[in-house]
Amino acid sequence: MSKSIVIYTSKRGSTRQYAEWIAEELGCKATALSDAKEINLYEYDCIIYGGWIRGSGIVDFDKFAKRLDNELMEKLIVFGVGMADETADNYAQVWGYSIGKIDPKNEKRVLLYILGGRYRPDEVKGFDGFLMKIMRKVLLSGSTKESKGRADFMKDRIDNGVDMVRRENINSLVKDAKKLTNK
Ligand SMILES: Cc1cc2nc3c(=O)[nH]c(=O)nc-3n(C[C@H](O)[C@H](O)[C@H](O)COP(=O)(O)O)c2cc1C
Incomplete structure (x- = not known):
């Protein structure tokens, strides 16, 4: 049976909400990064990391990335949750501070999603x-x-303040995750 896992870092709940919705759609677990130390990532066909965006960086992606190698990056999908619009500029900046740091030539083609967050x-x-x-x-x-x-x-x-958290925002990400697990 193919398996997925969602690992997240959330400060005020919106990223956790997305992680839980994604896990529900995929029939898997969502775990906070702080509780994920014992998880053996090699057991999964699809690994999703989501973090809230602070200063265009995906919080704790660098911490999580230390656990990644070439094999795991083939199964990785990343999402950031923020309050800026999902423009090309914003994508480029967020990518540069996260995936771009570990794969500057984009050889692994890791998918990145930016999902609308909540700010109060x-x-x-x-x-x-x-x-x-x-x-x-x-x-x-x-x-x-x-x-x-x-x-x-x-x-x-x-x-x-703004609240852009909507369940339908996860649809494309979920589709991509299902593609990885149906291989
Ligand atoms: C200090 C700070 C910096 C932030 N920087 C950004 C940013 O650069 N880009 C962005 O889109 N959102 C930014 N945000 C908004 C948060 O990413 C957004 O509120 C997110 O939904 C929070 O996620 P959480 O509810 O899981 O903690 C920032 C928020 C804070 C508090």
């Missing part, structure tokens, strides 16, 4: 709150005339 400004405190303040400043100071519209759009999400 009142929940974000401490270091994350500080980081967000800086990101907001950089976003606004760096905006050219062309990018101003997009910067304003993001500023609105940062200031007022």
